[in-house]
Amino acid sequence: MRRLFCFFLILSALAVKAQNPSQPSWLSDAVFYQIYPSSYQDTDGNGIGDIAGIISRLDYIKSIGVNAIWLNPVYVSGWTDGGYDVIDFYRVDKRFGTNSDLVELINQAHERGIKIVMDLVAGHSSDQCEWFLQSKEAPNLRYSDYYIWPSFKPDGGYASLLSKFVATDAPRGPYYIKNFFDTQPALNFGFANPDPTHPWEQAVDAPGPMAMRRELKNIISFWMDKGVDGFRVDMAASLVKNDPDKSATIKLWKDDLMKWFGQEYPEGVLIAEWFNPAQSIEAGFDLDFFCHDGQYNYSSLFFFNNRRRPGAGSAPSGPYFDEAGNGGLKEWYDLYTYQYDAVKGKGYVCMPTGNHDFNRLCTEGRTKPEDLKVAMTFLLTMPGVPFIYYGDEIGLKQNPKAPSTDGSGFRAGCRIPMLWDGTANAGFSTAPIEKIYIPQDPDPNRMTVEKAEADPKSLLNYVRGLLKLRSEHPALGADASWRLVSFLDNPYPMVYERVKDGERCYVVINPSAKEVSVTVAPENNKPQLIGGFYKKCTYKQNRSGAAVISISPVSAAIFKF
Numbered sequence: 353m354r355r356l357f358c359f360f361l362i363l364s365a366l367a368v369k370a371q372n373p374s375q376p377s378w379l380s381d382a383v384f385y386q387i388y389p390s391s392y393q394d395t396d397g398n399g400i401g402d403i404a405g406i407i408s409r410l411d412y413i414k415s416i417g418v419n420a421i422w423l424n425p426v427y428v429s430g431w432t433d434g435g436y437d438v439i440d441f442y443r444v445d446k447r448f449g450t451n452s453d454l455v456e457l458i459n460q461a462h463e464r465g466i467k468i469v470m471d472l473v474a475g476h477s478s479d480q481c482e483w484f485l486q487s488k489e490a491p492n493l494r495y496s497d498y499y500i501w502p503s504f505k506p507d508g509g510y511a512s513l514l515s516k517f518v519a520t521d522a523p524r525g526p527y528y529i530k531n532f533f534d535t536q537p538a539l540n541f542g543f544a545n546p547d548p549t550h551p552w553e554q555a556v557d558a559p560g561p562m563a564m565r566r567e568l569k570n571i572i573s574f575w576m577d578k579g580v581d582g583f584r585v586d587m588a589a590s591l592v593k594n595d596p597d598k599s600a601t602i603k604l605w606k607d608d609l610m611k612w613f614g615q616e617y618p619e620g621v622l623i624a625e626w627f628n629p630a631q632s633i634e635a636g637f638d639l640d641f642f643c644h645d646g647q648y649n650y651s652s653l654f655f656f657n658n659r660r661r662p663g664a665g666s667a668p669s670g671p672y673f674d675e676a677g678n679g680g681l682k683e684w685y686d687l688y689t690y691q692y693d694a695v696k697g698k699g700y701v702c703m704p705t706g707n708h709d710f711n712r713l714c715t716e717g718r719t720k721p722e723d724l725k726v727a728m729t730f731l732l733t734m735p736g737v738p739f740i741y742y743g744d745e746i747g748l749k750q751n752p753k754a755p756s757t758d759g760s761g762f763r764a765g766c767r768i769p770m771l772w773d774g775t776a777n778a779g780f781s782t783a784p785i786e787k788i789y790i791p792q793d794p795d796p797n798r799m800t801v802e803k804a805e806a807d808p809k810s811l812l813n814y815v816r817g818l819l820k821l822r823s824e825h826p827a828l829g830a831d832a833s834w835r836l837v838s839f840l841d842n843p844y845p846m847v848y849e850r851v852k853d854g855e856r857c858y859v860v861i862n863p864s865a866k867e868v869s870v871t872v873a874p875e876n877n878k879p880q881l882i883g884g885f886y887k888k889c890t891y892k893q894n895r896s897g898a899a900v901i902s903i904s905p906v907s908a909a910i911f912k913f
């Protein structure tokens with residue numbers, strides 16, 4: 353009887369935990385830390401970070417309060433696009449170490465309760481990859497059909513794909529189709545509606561694209577069987593060509609790759625880089641990003657001009673998270689709620705603190721620790737799985753002058769090496785300063801992990817506290833419901849409600865330099881302040897019975913009812 357009782361207890365705990373039964377059981381409590389490996393910690397003195405360096409920092413990583421790591425690509429690469437031009441999908445690049453080093457990282461991370469997620473570059477390879485080298489020679493070799501070789505440039509009706517035609521003098525030329533840079537030929541997963549007058553357009557289930565899928569599964573298995581916990585899938589929406597509504601790409605993932613993955617690796621996670629959760633969750637992904645890119649993005653919250661919504665109009669008066677307090681919430685709210693409502697209960701919309709493709713949080717006018725604490729309170733108390741981009745926990749600053757490195761272009765500014773301590777190169781590397789991967793902030797007062805550790809009021813310690821609070825309160829977690837309580841036409845402060853398992857919280861966010869207040873519907877009981885960063889934050893009933901929430905400048909607070 354007692355055994356039976358325990359069994360039911362476990363069953364019901366699982367039922368509460370897993371938001372969606374097809375998602376890995378650990379995901380709803382996951383907090384990710386993204387590492388761009390070239391910039392984290394160098395151990396061999398060549399000025400570039402490596403896997404041994406990440407292993408040496410695992411205790412620090414754990415101390416932040418995260419329990420999963422997403423690594424940007426570590427495969428053998430031509431380094432024309434930060435590792436996203438993969439030469440050998442089955443081998444770790446020697447700049448980082450060996451496959452055995454990666455297995456060691458996986459094991460050491462697991463010992464500490466940390467999951468490891470790799471980057472899966474599913475849509476393209478490097479032009480130096482042996483598959484491409486063979487494919488460009490002749491049409492009937494093993495890898496010939498892994499790529500797409502248009503024999504002419506069609507007129508009209510093909511606009512978006514035409515920009516991806518690359519002229520080549522290879523025997524299979526005159527063109528191949530790329531995905532991003534010319535050095536990244538697209539892998540051939542077929543075309544949505546092959547045009548019989550375009551002989552290079554193979555059907556999604558033609559032998560070539562089917563062989564490509566088998567190869568992709570092989571790559572996934574190779575690393576999953578070594579112990580990784582899943583993948584972030586680069587340009588996951590790009591696989592099937594001429595698929596404007598993405599229905600064929602969704603079908604490919606959903607009906608084949610996802611079914612297979614779910615059966616083989618039920619505890620593995622697949623994270624989409626799709627920037628449209630409504631589509632990617634439908635395709636079977638566990639979560640997708642809502643950040644700087646695509647139609648759905650959060651740029652109006654954080655940036656003046658950095659990739660705002662296409663067609664969003666003239667330059668904004670300023671981002672929401674700015675002390676000037678001139679920003680708005682409507683643009684973000686409309687896009688976010690569309691996505692949130694579309695995937696609620698099925699998968700997660702995730703707003704990362706940053707990533708390797710756009711400006712860091714600590715940029716433009718938002719460089720004070722107080723500003724960053726307010727932004728972090730927002731990012732770490734919204735629904736979905738949090739992602740902290742390495743260094744954001746100490747306020748690592750965007751370097752707008754960083755020279756393009758490994759094909760980064762302007763993105764070098766957010767890929768700067770980590771700042772650890774007061775030793776040479778801030779403890780990142782013992783190499784001479786001119787060999788450091790990307791120049792570090794030369795400011796002698798620059799924040800380092802060592803300084804942040806020593807200051808109880810540092811951003812780092814604030815983030816630790818927030819993550820602890822989040823883990824202790826179901827209402828602040830990934831699955832708790834979300835609702836905007838404040839008003840779009842009076843955007844400061846932003847107040848939202850989170851509810852889960854009978855617990856209810858209000859999060860109050862005021863990035864502006866003014867004290868602000870908002871009048872909201874009254875509640876039966878008075879809430880208690882349980883966290884945040886503020887000089888003053890009050891919740892009072894006014895004479896007509898409504899509740900007035902007031903908060904000091906540059907502040908954030910969390911109430912629990």
Ligand code: NOJ
Pocket residue numbers: 433434436473532586587625708709
């Ligand atoms: C998205 C990646 O995040 C980015 O860094 C890369 O350049 C492109 N995909 C192409 O792989």
